Amino acid sequence: MKEKGLLIVISGPSGTGKGTVCKAILDKNDFWISVSATTRSPRVGEIEGKSYYFLAKEEFVSKINNDDFLEYAEVYGNFYGTPKSKVLEMIEQGRDVILEIDIQGALKVKDNYPEGVFIFILPPSMVELKNRITKRGTETPESLMTRFKSAYKEINYVSKYNYAVVNDNVDDAVRKIESIVSAERCRVDRMKETIFDCKEGLMHEQLYD
Ligand code: 5GP
Numbered sequence: 001m002k003e004k005g006l007l008i009v010i011s012g013p014s015g016t017g018k019g020t021v022c023k024a025i026l027d028k029n030d031f032w033i034s035v036s037a038t039t040r041s042p043r044v045g046e047i048e049g050k051s052y053y054f055l056a057k058e059e060f061v062s063k064i065n066n067d068d069f070l071e072y073a074e075v076y077g078n079f080y081g082t083p084k085s086k087v088l089e090m091i092e093q094g095r096d097v098i099l100e101i102d103i104q105g106a107l108k109v110k111d112n113y114p115e116g117v118f119i120f121i122l123p124p125s126m127v128e129l130k131n132r133i134t135k136r137g138t139e140t141p142e143s144l145m146t147r148f149k150s151a152y153k154e155i156n157y158v159s160k161y162n163y164a165v166v167n168d169n170v171d172d173a174v175r176k177i178e179s180i181v182s183a184e185r186c187r188v189d190r191m192k193e194t195i196f197d198c199k200e201g202l203m204h205e206q207l208y209d
Pocket of ligand 1: 012013014036037040071072073075080081082100101102103104105106
């Protein structure tokens with residue numbers, strides 16, 4: 001029998017580069033990334049069903065009422081949610097699943113799915129974080145300040161996570177996350193099927209020959 005896949009939750013404040021890190025991980029690994037639903041409008045270049053599922057507020061609320069989300073949260077005035085059934089299906093099939101979500105959402109997943117692997121992406125420093133949010137150029141001055149202030153508070157939630165990875169350099173951050181995932185796969189409590197298969201097939205007599 002196959003082991004279940006891992007639920008790898010990658011989060012951190014806005015501007016830490018978690019999106020870039022996740023993209024780089026997916027380029028090199030056979031992970032399955034969950035596509036979130038959101039009520040935010042698409043940005044230039046974003047693709048329906050690939051970047052997000054873009055929903056009207058009423059559609060999103062109806063999905064909440066149907067219990068369709070593993071978690072959802074309001075982030076900067078828009079709703080974001082992780083579609084539940086596909087994620088759980090992939091894990092059951094043995095695929096490792098990545099969620100790239102905000103901190104409120106990650107903490108909700110931790111309550112409902114504590115066996116997940118919770119990784120917090122830290123910026124090298126708050127000064128660097130501010131530079132990165134500014135350079136991105138997608139924010140108005142007000143929303144930039146909002147994002148920066150909440151990022152400053154959010155850093156405190158790192159203590160709720162299993163791992164923290166500083167994103168100083170994307171390749172290094174990716175290597176560290178790959179190492180975390182390899183180690184997590186070798187945890188004895190995740191290897192019940194493998195250990196069972198290892199012992200199976202041996203005749204009782206063979207033990208005492
Ligand atoms: P953006 O609007 O820049 O794409 O994303 C804003 C924030 O929402 C980011 O921190 C991103 O990680 C987070 N986010 C994206 N999808 C989800 C989701 O499904 N659930 C939660 N809780 N946060 C999400």
